[in-house]
Amino acid sequence: MSLVNCPECQQLYKELDEYIDSVKGNTGVLINVLHKAQEIFGYLSEELQQHVSEKLDIPLSQVYGVVTFYNFFSMKPKGKNQIKVCLGTACYVKGADKILERLQDELNVEMNEPTSDGLFSIHAVRCLGACSMAPVVLIGEDDYYGRVSPDEVSKILDKYRRAE
Structure with a gap:
């Protein structure tokens, strides 16, 4: 339509x-x-x-x-909670790729696409400016998660699922 x-x-x-x-x-x-x-x-x-x-x-x-x-414009819909995973050097060497993989598996979604319920989308970024906390995930504009392990992904996502 x-x-x-x-x-x-x-x-x-x-x-x-x-x-x-x-x-x-x-x-x-x-x-x-x-x-x-x-x-x-x-x-x-x-x-x-x-x-x-x-x-x-x-x-x-x-x-x-x-x-x-301009990278701040998007031609695709994004999830209500945009998850940015830092893939800069410090984060990457500390396992950011495995966090990204776990997020995609957990949410059953491809990069830069919203989940079927529109609640999440995952985006890889080059740097979030928090290298000392590597690997880092940012949800929304303000929720930074540092030293994230793949096993923490479900718990982090549940916080946003419950908020709905």
Whole structure:
């Protein structure tokens, strides 16, 4: 089903369009509009990029170019709880790859894909800036877990499952 034709989504598009109308005509608004669109929808689908292109009257290729250039934009849905596993050198040599493997097995999900219930997604990152606690896992924006072993993965995930 097209998101634009989805009745539940009409309010979301209205919110985005109101924002676009409030900044339209200003120079350099594309990145701000894309941030707002991702904030509202969670990710930037092809259809949403087309919508932004039409509303701002700029080529779709320009929108796509910005979305794919900056790593903070996502063209895929992400889980409510985004799990970032550091694969930097310090973490990797201390077993981060095994933590990543355990997370994928436990959640039955591929990298960068949301779980079937939308609760989690797993993302490999180059560094979380906490090398002294290697290996490190970050869930959300603030929940750092250091010196994680594969055996602790279930316990960590259960904390977020119970919060639902």
